[in-house]
Amino acid sequence: MKINLTINDELMAKAQRISHITDRNALIEAALKLFLTVKNQNKLLELWGKVEFDEESLK
Numbered sequence: 001m002k003i004n005l006t007i008n009d010e011l012m013a014k015a016q017r018i019s020h021i022t023d024r025n026a027l028i029e030a031a032l033k034l035f036l037t038v039k040n041q042n043k044l045l046e047l048w049g050k051v052e053f054d055e056e057s058l059k
Contacts (some may be wrong), residue, residue, distance in 0.1 A: 005028075012024065021027040 012027070015027055015031070016022055016024075019027060019030065021030055
């Protein structure tokens with residue numbers, strides 16, 4: 001998908017420095033993947049204590 005974005009130059013430069021990803025497209029893709037990972041982890045945390053786990057079924 002092609003899209004035009006306006007991104008803060010300082011934010012982009014800092015992200016490139018700490019990630020060592022110089023290609024802007026690759027950096028944005030990595031950031032989106034990380035965002036989705038964090039959101040999915042948050043969904044799992046919301047289930048904490050709500051789901052019963054049967055350890056016997058794993059044996």
